[in-house]
Amino acid sequence: MKRRIIIASHSMLSDGIAKTLQFFQGEQEQFTVITAYVDNKPIDEQIELIFNEISVEDEVVILTDLLAGSVNQKFVPYSSRPHTHLVAGMNLPLAMAFSMEPCHEYMSSDRIQEIVKEAQDQVKYVNLLLTATNEDDEDE
Template identity: 30%
Template sequence: MKRIVVASHGSMAEGMKNTIELFAGHDNDVDYISAYTKKNDDLNETIDKLFSSFNDDDKVIIFTDLKGGSVNQRLTVKAQNNQNIFIIYGFNLPVVIEAILTKEEITQEYIKNLIQIGKDSLGTIDFSKNESKNDDEDFFN
């Protein structure tokens, strides 16, 4: 079974949860970790509990906010001997939604394609191209 985890420092993961549910619905198998948001939370305990919920045949994609951050480091250490767990750092909303909605098999090749989708979804709007136009219809062309 496909499993998705969104993990961050602070409340970023919970904020993503609200937006993800808006676009992808509430019936997705997604876990969220918002580290360091409650005084007595133990990140290692939270991670241990999460990993104990995984089955041997689960394919797990874990999204973390920062490469080398404590959340990323602890999840990486825990996952390092499991070939069915993939960790992507520096995630964005389009890439997480793609991972949730895909019907593709989760493989290393799929993960590479998923990262490219994340890169392709980052950009800027070039206002100089349409200086003379003020037509909403042309905005997305």
């Protein structure tokens, strides 16, 4: 069993996330990047070709940019494939967590939800955090 990670977005966001992951982790053959619509072509055929090359035993994690976006919607039919997980609203911590997850067994739905929650927790309004930190420092 291998884990394949498809990073797909409108325009170049997915390419930037993949390049940043490679910066931190080195070259990863588990990544497939789709930069949708930069060539004004539909992505349906590209997605079909990718899935035709993936073994049925392989686990697939699909990360997309927008829940209601067309890129995510193109992957919805593939979400019923065994061991396939579709996650929208990607960010770098989410992609990094999936790429670092051990590959010796399939991920459970609970583990996917934990990874998503941890990535959501990385989105912070830093000004507010700094204000709270400064207030704590003044109280001491």
